[in-house]
Structure formats: C-alpha cells, structure tokens
Amino acid sequence: MSKLDKKNAAWIYEKMNDIRNFEDEVHRIFTSGEIPGFVHLYAGEEAVATGVCAHLTDADYITSTHRGHGHCIAKGCDLNGMMAEIFGKETGLCKGKGGSMHIADIDKGMLGANGMVGGGFPIAVGAGLRNKYLKTDNVVVCFFGDGAANEGTFHEGINLAAIWKLPVIFVCENNLFAEATPQSYSSASKTIAQRGIAYDIPGVSVDGMDLKEVYKTAGEAIDRARKGDGPTIIECLTYRKYGHFEGDEQKYKAKEGLEKERADLDCIQLFREEAIASKLLTKEQADGIEANSVKAIAKAIQFAQESPIPRPEALYEDVYAD
Amino acid sequence: MSKLDKKNAAWIYEKMNDIRNFEDEVHRIFTSGEIPGFVHLYAGEEAVATGVCAHLTDADYITSTHRGHGHCIAKGCDLNGMMAEIFGKETGLCKGKGGSMHIADIDKGMLGANGMVGGGFPIAVGAGLRNKYLKTDNVVVCFFGDGAANEGTFHEGINLAAIWKLPVIFVCENNLFAEATPQSYSSASKTIAQRGIAYDIPGVSVDGMDLKEVYKTAGEAIDRARKGDGPTIIECLTYRKYGHFEGDEQKYKAKEGLEKERADLDCIQLFREEAIASKLLTKEQADGIEANSVKAIAKAIQFAQESPIPRPEALYEDVYAD
Amino acid sequence: MTRKITFMKAINEAMDQSMERDERVILLGEDIAGGATIEHLGNEGAWGGVFGVTKGLVEKYGRERVIDTPISEMGYMGAAVGAAATGLRPVPELMFNDFIGFCFDTLLAQGSKMRYMFGGKARIPLTVRTCHGAGASAAAQHSGSYYGLLGSIPGIKVVVPSNAYDAKGLLNAAIEDDNIVMFFEDKTLYGIKEEVPEEYYTVEIGKAKVKKTGTDLTIVTIGKMLYVALEVAEKLETDGVNVEVIDLVTVAPWDQETIINSVKKTGRLIIIDEANPHNNTATDISSVVADKGFDYLDGPIKCICAPNTPVPFASNLEKLYIPNADKVFDLAHELIADLKKS
Amino acid sequence: MTRKITFMKAINEAMDQSMERDERVILLGEDIAGGATIEHLGNEGAWGGVFGVTKGLVEKYGRERVIDTPISEMGYMGAAVGAAATGLRPVPELMFNDFIGFCFDTLLAQGSKMRYMFGGKARIPLTVRTCHGAGASAAAQHSGSYYGLLGSIPGIKVVVPSNAYDAKGLLNAAIEDDNIVMFFEDKTLYGIKEEVPEEYYTVEIGKAKVKKTGTDLTIVTIGKMLYVALEVAEKLETDGVNVEVIDLVTVAPWDQETIINSVKKTGRLIIIDEANPHNNTATDISSVVADKGFDYLDGPIKCICAPNTPVPFASNLEKLYIPNADKVFDLAHELIADLKKS
Numbered sequence A, B: 001m002s003k004l005d006k007k008n009a010a011w012i013y014e015k016m017n018d019i020r021n022f023e024d025e026v027h028r029i030f031t032s033g034e035i036p037g038f039v040h041l042y043a044g045e046e047a048v049a050t051g052v053c054a055h056l057t058d059a060d061y062i063t064s065t066h067r068g069h070g071h072c073i074a075k076g077c078d079l080n081g082m083m084a085e086i087f088g089k090e091t092g093l094c095k096g097k098g099g100s101m102h103i104a105d106i107d108k109g110m111l112g113a114n115g116m117v118g119g120g121f122p123i124a125v126g127a128g129l130r131n132k133y134l135k136t137d138n139v140v141v142c143f144f145g146d147g148a149a150n151e152g153t154f155h156e157g158i159n160l161a162a163i164w165k166l167p168v169i170f171v172c173e174n175n176l177f178a179e180a181t182p183q184s185y186s187s188a189s190k191t192i193a194q195r196g197i198a199y200d201i202p203g204v205s206v207d208g209m210d211l212k213e214v215y216k217t218a219g220e221a222i223d224r225a226r227k228g229d230g231p232t233i234i235e236c237l238t239y240r241k242y243g244h245f246e247g248d249e250q251k252y253k254a255k256e257g258l259e260k261e262r263a264d265l266d267c268i269q270l271f272r273e274e275a276i277a278s279k280l281l282t283k284e285q286a287d288g289i290e291a292n293s294v295k296a297i298a299k300a301i302q303f304a305q306e307s308p309i310p311r312p313e314a315l316y317e318d319v320y321a322d
Numbered sequence C, D: 001m002t003r004k005i006t007f008m009k010a011i012n013e014a015m016d017q018s019m020e021r022d023e024r025v026i027l028l029g030e031d032i033a034g035g036a037t038i039e040h041l042g043n044e045g046a047w048g049g050v051f052g053v054t055k056g057l058v059e060k061y062g063r064e065r066v067i068d069t070p071i072s073e074m075g076y077m078g079a080a081v082g083a084a085a086t087g088l089r090p091v092p093e094l095m096f097n098d099f100i101g102f103c104f105d106t107l108l109a110q111g112s113k114m115r116y117m118f119g120g121k122a123r124i125p126l127t128v129r130t131c132h133g134a135g136a137s138a139a140a141q142h143s144g145s146y147y148g149l150l151g152s153i154p155g156i157k158v159v160v161p162s163n164a165y166d167a168k169g170l171l172n173a174a175i176e177d178d179n180i181v182m183f184f185e186d187k188t189l190y191g192i193k194e195e196v197p198e199e200y201y202t203v204e205i206g207k208a209k210v211k212k213t214g215t216d217l218t219i220v221t222i223g224k225m226l227y228v229a230l231e232v233a234e235k236l237e238t239d240g241v242n243v244e245v246i247d248l249v250t251v252a253p254w255d256q257e258t259i260i261n262s263v264k265k266t267g268r269l270i271i272i273d274e275a276n277p278h279n280n281t282a283t284d285i286s287s288v289v290a291d292k293g294f295d296y297l298d299g300p301i302k303c304i305c306a307p308n309t310p311v312p313f314a315s316n317l318e319k320l321y322i323p324n325a326d327k328v329f330d331l332a333h334e335l336i337a338d339l340k341k342s
C-alpha cells in the first residue's frame, strides 16, 4: 500500500478542491436555471472519493451513484467534459446524452454514475469477476450510500463478491440520510459495517471527514483485494454540504447533535491543516492548488457554456453497437 | 407459549405422518406419470413445518415455498383439496389452476406456496404489517430455504420487518442444498442465523430434525412476535428425503459426513420414540395415528382421481375480481 | 364548480378522501412523508414525496398510515401485495416508473397472478402510484413511460390520467377497485391547474373519453399526448378537417368499443403514445382496429410514439424525443389527403 | 449433413464452440454446472442446468468459466452486465424467463441503456439465455412467454429459435454480437431432433425466414408456433389455398421487409404468438403492417395469442391456453372466404 506522501497529498488536495469548487459552481449555476434536471452534489464528502481513489489507477474500476461528480473527478474524469455533460452539450463526456446522473468514462475505469440507487453493486461485482478471471491484480470500488444499503442488490452483490473472493471494495458513504430519511430509521443495524458479519468479510467504520483515516483504511482493503483476499465493507461517516438535490429545504436535518457535529467539519479544511502541519504540503503549495482549482473550474464552465448542443441526429445514435 | 403436551403431540404426530405419507404417495404416483409438472417433496423436513405451525391458529399467516406441501398440511389445508390440486382437478384447493407450486388457502392463513424462490419474504412482511396495523396479536411465519437466503428479497424483507418490529418469524429450512448447490458455497456466511446481526434481531440455529427443539424455539420467537418485540430468524438444519424435484439423480449428495448424518435421521421416528418415552403419546395412539394417516392419504388420492378436470371456461375466470 | 387546483393536488385530495373514507387505506413509499423518527419533526413530514404529491397527509393521518420506507422497492411493494391479500388497501408509491425493475416480480409473478393461481380465492386491492414521462430533463433512468409494459400483464389494470379531474376520480376508483391498478402520473403535468370538484367522486376505469367529436379522423391519445392531439385538431379545423380526439384514460384493459365506434365514423386513425415504439399500447390499439375495425378503415393506421431509444438528457434532444404536434400534423395530412382532394 | 441432434444439444454445442473460439466467453447461472465446491464431484457437474442444456461444459472448461451462482438473479445478471462492460462476453442463464422480475432493472435500466447514456462509449456483449413457453405443466410462474416484453426495450435484441439449426446458429451469432441479446428457448422443444451441422456457423440476427412460400395468406410465427402454422398450411393446401409461412426468428428488431413483402403478395396476414395478447410482438407486427402495408391488405389482420390470463396448471386448460391449429384454421377460413368464393 502506498503511504500518504507529498505527491499523493498534493494530488488529493487538488482533487478535493476540484470537487468542492465544481459542486459549489454547479450549485450556483443551477440556481440561475442554466443547468436542467436533477443534480445531486457531492460537496462535503470529498475525503471519501479522494481518499479511496488515491489508491487506484486507470486500470482499476469504480461504480458510482446518483451523487457521482466527486467520484468522477477523483477517478480522473476530464473537468471540461464533465461540466459540458451536466450542461447537456455535445462535448460532454457522454455527448450530452447522459447528464449529471450518468457521467461515465470507461477508459478511466469510471463505470458510470447511476440513477438507480443500489444499481452499482452487481456491476461492480461483474467488473471484479472480470478482473479475477483475467488474472489481473486490479480492483473495483463500489461507492454507495447508506440508503442504498437497504436494496436487495447490496445483499446479492456483496454475497457474490464474498463467495467468489472478488477484488471489490464496498465503500459506504454514510451521510446520515437517504433523501429525507435518516439511516437510523432505514437500517435495522446500527452500522453498515457490522453487516460484514453476514458475509464473513471485514466491515469497518471510519470517520469519513478524516482524509487520512479514509486513505489508510481504503489502502488496506484495496491491498487485501489485490492480493486475492476478497472484499471489504468500509463505512465512511460523512455529511453532504447541500440538500439531497438542488432545491431541497432540508427540514429533516437537526440543528444539533451528530448533525451539527458533522456540519461543523470541513474535510478539506481539516486535511489542509493536517497536511501542512505534517509537512505533506507547504502553505504556498496549498494556496497554489486552491487557486489553480478555481481557475480550472472556471475554464470548465466556460468550455461548457461555449460548447454546441448535440446534433438532432444524435437522438437516434448509440442505441446499438454494430 | 403453549407447552408441548399430549394434545399438541398428537396433533403434531398426525401432521408429520400426513406429510410423510402424502409425499411418499405423490412420489409414487408421479413416477407412474399420473401427476404432471414439477413437484418438490417436503418429506424428511416434517419437524420444521409441524413444530412451527403447532403454535399457530387460522388467524396467523404463513408464506411458503416451492416445497410447500408440508407447510400446507401443517397449516391445516384440506388433504383432499391439496391432492386434487396436484392432480389438476376442478376440486383442487385452487380449482386445479395452481398446481403443486401454488397451493394456497387464505382462509386457513396459508398465503400460498410460491414458485419464486425468495418470493415469500415481502408478502410475509405485508401480512405482518397488516397484523400490526390492525392491532391484532397474530403473527406471520415466512418459511424459506437456504438457497432463498441469497435473494435480495431476504435482505429487504427482514430489514423492513426489523425496523417496523413486525410480528414475522423467518424460518429457514436449511437442508444443505439449493437444487444441486450446497449452502456452504452459496452463502458467504457459515450460518443463516448469524445474519440476524445485520438486522439487529435474534438469529438462532436449531436441529431441524428434533421436533422438540424446533417447537420450543419457534414458540419463543412467536411469543416475542405476538408481544410486539419483532422478528426472529430461526435456522433449522434439516434434510430432504428425496431429490430436489422428482427426477433428480442427486449426484451432489455425499455419502458421508454431514449428509450421511442427516440422511440417517428420521424426524418422525425420532419424535415417535421421544414422545412415547416421555409419555406424550402412547404406543397405541401413535400406531393409530399412523394407520389413520395412511387411510386419509389413500382417501385423498381416490378423491383426486375421481374428481373432474376443470371446465374449459375456467381458463378465462379468476383473472380480475369484480 | 369554480375551484381550480393542480393535477398534483387533485391526486393528493383523492388519497386524502380515500383515507378518510376507509381505514384500510394506507400509503407506503420512499419519503412520502419524509423524516421518519426524526424528533424535531414528529408527525410533520419533511418532504411529502419527491414532488410533494403526498404532502400534508402524514400530518393528518399519522405515520402509521403514511409510511416512509427504506429504499427497498421489492420489499415494500411486495409487502403491499401481502397487505392487500390480507385485507388492507395499500397505495404504495413507486417514485419513478423507471424503478420498476427493482420490484417487477412482485407485480409480474406475485400480485397479478395470485387470484388466478389460487383459484379465485384472493383479492388484491392494491393501487400503485408512480410517475412517468420525458420533458423534465431527468435523463434516461427517470423519464421513461412504462404503462404499456405493465399493461401487458394479465391481472393488472393501468390508468393514465391526462387532467386533474380524471386524476382525482380515477385514483379514487383505483383505490376502490379490488384489483391491482397501476396509476401513472405524468410528472410534467403536476403543475397544471384545473377545475376539480371538492367532493369525493370516481371516474370509471376502463372507459375512454371522447374529448372532441369529429367525423374525418380519430386521434387516440394516452396521458398528456391529449394536448398534442387537441393542438393538431384545432389546426386542422381551420382546414375544414374534423378530428375526433379520444383520451384513452385506461391503458389496460382499454376501451375497444369507444375507439372502434369512432373509427367506424371517421375511417382514419392516429394513436399517440409517448412510450417506446414497440409492443406498446399504440400498437395494441392498432392491431385490434386492424382486425375488428378493418372494414371501416379508409387508410393506414399511424402510431406516433417515442423513438426506439432511451430518453436523452440534452433538452433539444429530449424535445425531439417526445411526440409533438408537428409530427402528428404531417401524418394527419397524409391520411386526409384524399379527403382534401374530394 | 445427416447428423441429427436435439434442440438442447444444438444450444449446448453453440456454447461449447463459442467458448472454444473465445476465452472471453463465460457462463453463469444457477446449477448450470451444479455441485460447486463439492469434493467428490470436483469439475464434474451435478446437473448442467435444470434441463441439462449446459451439460458437459464444466467438465471441458472448468468452474472458472462455467460458474454456478447462488439464487441471486439481480446479482449475477448485473454482474454479467458489469463483466460485459469491462470486456468479457458473458452468457448468463435465467433458468425460466418468468424469473425476469428478479433481475429486470439490470436489463431495463442498466445494460440496455449504458451505451446510450454513456454517449456510445460502452459495449455490452451479453447473451442472456432463458426458457419460456407453456405445455410442460409448469404452471403460472414457470410457463410464461416474455420475449415480447423484453423486445419492447430499446438496446436489447431478442431471438426465439424454432428449430435446432437456427438455435445453434443464432446463439453463436448472439455471442458474437456486441449488444445484449436475449435468447429464448422453448422448453417444450428441447427434445426435438434435427439435422445440425457439426461445424461452427451463425444465423443472422434480424432476418425472418420464409419456411414455405405461398400466395394467398401469410402466417407469421414466433418460436414453436411455426409448427402450428405449418400444420394449418398443409391442411389448407388440400383446399387449394396457398399459405406463406414466415418464422420471425428475431423478435427485436424484427424483419419488416420480409413480412411486408409477403403481405404485398398475399394480402392477408395472421400472426401467431404464444405471449399474452396485449402489447406483444404480434400486435407490433400488426400495427406496422396496418401502417406501411395497409394498401396491400385484402382483409383484417388476425393476431392469435394466448388469452389474457396467467398459464393454468391443469393440462386440459393449458392445452386450451396455447394457440393451436384449430383456432388458426378457423380464422384462416374467415380470411380466405372471398378467395374461395371467387
């Protein structure tokens, strides 16, 4: 497992900033009406996507969720192409035909955001089966929410990965809520991690706001998977900065207790301080990354805005491969 | 919880014999070609259905499986109507339109055998919700196989029953195999019982060949459920006397180890000895029950054979209720 | 009758009145109340469904009757079947009809077949509410129209209201019905406001509605496609062409009599259906008319449907995807070419 | 070419040869080998599928390529989609097509839409084998015919072979295809023996086959309904009526050209489809002909399908359920009444 070093730290800090800036800007633009449809923002949960994906190469796969922008960015998807996709432009990663909930880039190992909650489990298992069958040491990370954990696909998928000892890491982003429903209500088990026992695989719970903890735990699980020791469930306790989707009033979030605790944490800020203190980043470097990230996102927006909409014939294309 | 007394014991011994005789005869007749379609025999597992259903009244519900004859008989379904159904006759419990895999009698609380493995979980949850909503103290027993435990419906169903504290008892008939696939392969967890942890509910494993153990454990779980304390998983280790369905060569059953151990046990014989030794039954009584049972099944077969086939118009009836 | 309410409110009112009339009616679904077990909310709902259709009902009927579910479509939809089979009248919501793949067995093989398999001994008074339709930039997994797919299953009834009045009356009728009724709400209609009586009433399931009588051409529509047809009819009127517009209302079992009678009169038929083009309700209607109504036909039957593609995200493509007045107009012109010559 | 093998063996041989040609082809399903991890069996399969269609393959290719799955249809079918999207060519088996409700999302919303949603960047070379059809007394949950239901989904191809030769060639073609192909096997055909070449060959997906040429009446059939049509054709021949019989072979996308050309010649059309009657392939064909082929029609188009009911268990009812030669014969007589007069 690669240790958190200066190179990693810079990469992670950049991706964290890219995600945050991307989402903050999408939030702003959505409000202006320039972006149509449903948009679920990842802001606040950056430590999870980056802490996990820091261990992956393009040859490793991930499956994502409806809240997929963060995973995409952490997996190396092009910011311009992503933004153009969300704008529904021809230059989008999916030619504007997928939109926010379906951004994908298979060449980057990104098997798609997914509009179906729980849709990723079986797909991740399939990619894991493929990795094992081809005798690669590549892994698959299946990101999913606390709400998704109650779909039957969770059970079937993890059981399959476990009996076949597939290189799949199941990363739960437990942000306390599925839409307006608290995890404490929807899951009979207190934690998602404890469900590992039902599949005789490790299940661990980590503070998803703490980049270093996520990084370390993910690294261990990914190593295990690469060595052929099978799947792990990692439950990351995290929090989304915005509503479930754009327009959500969030009446359900309490102003105190665990919610306040989580809301008060900013994983990016925490990592910045931590990384500077432990000399993984210099202050100047961090400032530079931040400034560059702002610029990169501004460029992505400009790219998206200036891109053409899809040709009408595109409606009929890409249904079947020849 | 009712204790195992003379009255219960006689009832149980009668139902055990009815099931065994019913299945042995169906086996015989199937071979002769008089019964069409798929038939999955319950013989060998009698202690489970009877040990559980002994605690139920007509106002309690059960959901069953493709291997449903035993559950039907233990829940009080009419033997003549059952046999006629398996023969596809107009006098069958379902007018000959359901067959072996779909025998049902809602008035008896029998919500149907089910051709879909795992199909019973959600239905049982719904009946449990109904019982709770109507503030009854009636329960629902959901019978399922070790193979069914790997369907997503297992997970969704038990999680729902657990978060809503529904009066549903999930009884796994672990007969070591799902068709030709051993439970040790198909489930990542060693036991089905341990999965209770994933739902924060009790999960217990019992010797399903031991009527008294099944009876006691089921009684406790049903009591808990009636009191509003929610669901339990009971895993009964059992064994089917015949193949998966009629015609199965059973190459997959080992001639030694756990399989031999199970094959050597006969839950009916064991209960007979046990009950006579502990004075729950006299030998004469037991002999009488056995003889009566043989007669009852013979009568059922005659009834089925002599019954008319359905009227042609029946094809079009019973699709919609008016 | 001057009160105007939205399509969404009409549906809400039907649930409200049905729940008031019958204690056995319960609602189930993901965030249909929202905020279950959250202390500071109590009986106050956080959401009332993703579009707000069930808003206010939890406050009135409590969380025992307006039940938030985990994301477990097979679980709670199957539970609804089980509860219906044992005497309740559940009204589960499937948030988007595109999620049908997560609970399909429950409808295809369990609920719809129980009565038949059990020899007539089961009743499944179950109404499944769901929403469909493109036009909200919701992309491929949240914009499909699957009423036709459900309509192919024996034992299931399917209704697709086009307006607030019908929506309320049909939903009441569905909840009164002792069968599985799939109730499809076009999400792009939620905001339209129309006159709707305050009192409880029902609209008959299985009856199509002639929205405009005409003699030259019949256009049959499903759901909001009605408005496309009306637009075309108006345009053609100026050409002196008299269009009969029929709102199908019920997709399964659909009203053969009304449609065949219309074709008997007009001799020409167009069907507009937002579903993908194959094996859908439009083709079903066409095939029945091509059989039983063949002798009345003066020309080919035209089905105007979505193309054989998923729903694209980009707004310009999505607009092209949905059948529109231009397309219908062009085809209508073809059909009535002879008429105009004479 | 004199070797005769069963329909089942032909399918088995296609898998065998496809696996031999391409290492990326793997099989997945419940007990398709049977006895996974059982010591005394090792690589010997205990079952080879519930009907024995995959028999012998695990012995030849090992358990890495012939993979028994737990009873988790959504899990393994979705895994097949994931494996296909990442470069394998999986051939999962859905034991009965009636189980589709357990894995429907995977086909409806994931696999079939991926390529489109991803802007053309995904290939899903996936062949799903399954079996359908009444006639085996398997009752309501094991006897349905759902090829039409699957055929309504854009992005999916659907084939239904009627004979051993086509079965082998189509399955090979399906496995070579870079799309999702649903391969439907009629369980009541497994035992028929026919001449089948030993070597590898493919049969084109998307082409219907004219099995008998004729000039008076076109009968289009799906799967084993072919034999019903041939029986009727033979009977009518003695009346001097010349029937053209077309085996549809591919249900989605089906071959419009062949069928319309036939109707152009005969002017009369019957379609036989064992699916339930609404929104099925027969209605789809009828609707297309009622549009594009209208001018060639001399009479109504007749769809002969199963009734709008689940499949009953009792053998006498099940026999009535399946479209049969008597029904077709009667309708054919109606259609050709004018012909016989003249």
Ligand SMILES: Cc1ncc(C[n+]2csc(CCOP(=O)(O)OP(=O)(O)O)c2C)c(N)n1
Pocket (backbone or CB within 6 Å): A066, A067, A115, A116, A117, A118, A144, A145, A146, A147, A148, A149, A173, A175, A177, A178, A179, A244, C030, C071, C073, C095, C099, C102
């Ligand atoms: C199969 C399915 N059911 C329901 C939904 C609607 N839905 C979208 S996101 C969401 C909540 C998901 O919660 P969680 O998994 O915790 O992810 P989070 O949004 O918190 O990141 C729901 C219910 C869906 N898209 N797909």
Ligand SMILES: Cc1ncc(C[n+]2csc(CCOP(=O)(O)OP(=O)(O)O)c2C)c(N)n1
Pocket (backbone or CB within 6 Å): B066, B067, B115, B116, B117, B118, B144, B145, B146, B147, B148, B149, B173, B175, B177, B178, B179, B244, D030, D071, D073, D095, D099, D102
């Ligand atoms: C959804 C579904 N998948 C697969 C099958 C085929 N099938 C019928 S019984 C069976 C095995 C069930 O095993 P288990 O649950 O252990 O019950 P047992 O037969 O051992 O009693 C299978 C796979 C089915 N009927 N339904």
Ligand SMILES: [Mg+2]
Pocket (backbone or CB within 6 Å): A145, A146, A147, A173, A174, A175, A176, A177, A178, A179
């Ligand atoms: Mg969440």
Ligand SMILES: [Mg+2]
Pocket (backbone or CB within 6 Å): B145, B146, B147, B173, B174, B175, B176, B177, B178, B179
């Ligand atoms: Mg078993």
